[in-house]
Amino acid sequence: MEEGTFDLKKFEIQSGLEIDITLKYTLVGEINENKDNCILVLTSYSATHEDALELIPDRETFDTSTFCFIVINMIGNSASSSPSNTLNPFDGPRFPLVTVHDNVRAQHQLITEELGITQLRLVMGFSMGGLQTFEWACQHSNMIDAILPICGAAKVSKHNWLFLEGAKAALRADQKFEGGDYIENPEIGMDAFAKVYAAWVFSQDFFREELYRNMGMESVEEVVSFMKGYFGRREPNDLIAMIETWQSADIAYNNLHKGDFEGALRSISCKAIVMPSRTDLYFRVEDSENEVKHMPNAELRVIDSKFGHVAGSGMDPVGKRGIGLAIKDLLS
Amino acid sequence: MEEGTFDLKKFEIQSGLEIDITLKYTLVGEINENKDNCILVLTSYSATHEDALELIPDRETFDTSTFCFIVINMIGNSASSSPSNTLNPFDGPRFPLVTVHDNVRAQHQLITEELGITQLRLVMGFSMGGLQTFEWACQHSNMIDAILPICGAAKVSKHNWLFLEGAKAALRADQKFEGGDYIENPEIGMDAFAKVYAAWVFSQDFFREELYRNMGMESVEEVVSFMKGYFGRREPNDLIAMIETWQSADIAYNNLHKGDFEGALRSISCKAIVMPSRTDLYFRVEDSENEVKHMPNAELRVIDSKFGHVAGSGMDPVGKRGIGLAIKDLLS
The missing domain is CATH 3.40.50.1820 (Alpha/Beta hydrolase fold, catalytic domain)
Known part of the structure; x- marks a missing residue:
């Protein structure tokens, strides 16, 4: 590599x-x-x-x-x-x-x-x-x-745009986000972001049939932790910037x-x-x-x-x- | 009546x-x-x-x-x-x-x-x-x-519980919520809550086919405004209390x-x-x-x-x- x-x-x-x-x-x-x-x-x-x-x-x-x-x-x-x-x-x-x-x-x-x-x-x-x-x-x-x-x-669909708008708003709702000029990590906003996202990224069937067990997770709470870890690798401003790239997608x-x-x-x-x-x-x-x-x-x-x-x-x-x-x- | x-x-x-x-x-x-x-x-x-x-x-x-x-x-x-x-x-x-x-x-x-x-x-x-x-x-x-x-x-399903957890977290992420002892309305949190909820309460098809027009709305943004108005009738603590009733539902x-x-x-x-x-x-x-x-x-x-x-x-x-x-x- x-x-x-x-x-x-x-x-x-x-x-x-x-x-x-x-x-x-x-x-x-x-x-x-x-x-x-x-x-x-x-x-x-x-x-x-x-x-x-x-x-x-x-x-x-x-x-x-x-x-x-x-x-x-x-x-x-x-x-x-x-x-x-x-x-x-x-x-x-x-x-x-x-x-x-x-x-x-x-x-x-x-x-x-x-x-x-x-x-x-x-x-x-x-x-x-x-x-x-x-x-x-x-x-x-x-x-x-x-x-x-x-x-x-x-092209981003209207519904997809809206789901992203919700996730973005959840992250930004934390005043520690400070319009992107955060001094410390807006942890509450990041937590909300991961929770909102977690319900969208898998399916309802995935949770009903507890398919997260196939990924080594034992509960819905562990799925949330997994998502927090996944997004926690990124800075909040990067997460927002990528969402805005996504929301504007149209060939x-x-x-x-x-x-x-x-x-x-x-x-x-x-x-x-x-x-x-x-x-x-x-x-x-x-x-x-x-x-x-x-x-x-x-x-x-x-x-x-x-x-x-x-x-x-x-x-x-x-x-x-x-x-x-x-x-x-x-x-x- | x-x-x-x-x-x-x-x-x-x-x-x-x-x-x-x-x-x-x-x-x-x-x-x-x-x-x-x-x-x-x-x-x-x-x-x-x-x-x-x-x-x-x-x-x-x-x-x-x-x-x-x-x-x-x-x-x-x-x-x-x-x-x-x-x-x-x-x-x-x-x-x-x-x-x-x-x-x-x-x-x-x-x-x-x-x-x-x-x-x-x-x-x-x-x-x-x-x-x-x-x-x-x-x-x-x-x-x-x-x-x-x-x-x-x-009974509330695991996935439904998680969607609600996300919406709740979005509302609470606003520091003005103050753990429920808010002095002024946590407007940013309420806005995030309505946005998160709006993407769940209708279907993807509803947005693709612009069926909101049948309800007198012209755009996705107007759907968000409609939801903000719908939830804006309630106090944040009432919205949270009802969610917790919902999340615990099981006959x-x-x-x-x-x-x-x-x-x-x-x-x-x-x-x-x-x-x-x-x-x-x-x-x-x-x-x-x-x-x-x-x-x-x-x-x-x-x-x-x-x-x-x-x-x-x-x-x-x-x-x-x-x-x-x-x-x-x-x-x-």
Whole structure:
């Protein structure tokens, strides 16, 4: 595993601001001589490249040893440029809105200019990684053989936006948050955030059937603790920044597609497997169905799991195997 | 419409405490001479008798003019005894946990001792009113002809408990809440609470298809404002108290059923229509199915609506008509 850093000076984002951006990335495997064995993996909410590596199939499902996985950390995730590691004037709550489109434009420069890759075998990602996957497909369809958005979408839905608005409000309700200029960690707000999120990220069935036991947890309270630990790795401002990236996601919100959502979907000419989870409470199967309907070369393949959104994270064995088989099909 | 008040002095609740309780209730229609035309309606979360009246069918669906609806306000709802209207030592955050069982025991005294009713034609309620309906059926099956729990349950599910835990944490995260001894209204916490709740109470489909337009709202933001107004009628401590009543709901948690949930369901000998909404995100059809399986005389009748939980409130025309027809069937 090789880690790298890519700097972009005065990178212009969609809001018109210019900011210095650093992308942290990781290679798993080696880029071959022809540079035609690369799989780009984008990261999910609050996750880093380490979490994204969970998506790489087990050898029994599909041997990927001849490929090179390139995992790029999303802006805001604490590894790449984020409120928590950016200097004045864009530090903390002054970090600007960086859209999914901005992320992908920066990633594209890393892939082409830094790594010299002109064709990607596959672009994939879970959750917000799925948002970035759709954006890649819309902007750079001709340099991609296939995409695999897992529990993601081409656009944030109204309901998803609202769930995020609630989680964000719960975190910010703690006065110690101080509009993002916190002196000490707003622990009460972070606790509320994790509790709100925990009920959304798994499914009702997951709790009814106590499937958390399969993840080594004994009770609902332990699920809450798990989520607190998961988000506790991040600074509150980073959590907020990533949510705002998520809430603004729309493949048509750019100069190329000018608001034409269906047109943007039709432009995705590469092979695609769109992979929602049957029990995901915010990236809904119905939304994926609608996307696939407009994509010329796409298959809808639903993960039949009760893990809710987490089915696509690599933490659910059913989901992980399904993802592995989809990768196999897309690379064959 | 006639309003009444019923006082219970030193009423012993399940926790062992003795508190003075006042129940506010409303009669719609007249109790007949034989006192055999009464329908008991229990109230839902944050609602009062006025909201519950929405459940009374339109005349075109079913003419109920020969019946008398008795609507009893749940303890904690600001009309009956609540943190906001109780004196020291049980004022505000010192108001004790009052369970669904406690509510029903007090309601039973009102019905039998105050109103002299020995047989009820129907007990019904939406949401937390459904929790109370199940409790009535388990405790007093022989004095009830039929029950109609709408978008409710016999026991709070783990997932439902967690969603409520998140909403509660969001409200409490505001330091102005001051552990319930707030001087001024914790507006930021109330705002977060309404946002968290709004994403749960409707369904994903409701937002995707913009069904809020059928309720006179133009945007997701207006849905949030609607919810803020709905909860803004209540004091924060009352909202918390009702949530804790909800979170502790279990028909088997009492001396009669001693933790035997299935046994408690089997004891519901009266006729029942259990009526979940297909798209309810917390009172799930699967939970209702499980309940009906153990009830000797029950029918599962799912409201086929995209309004989510709100389908059972009387605010959704599809749900309202279904409820009216169920009332008709149960009274015929």
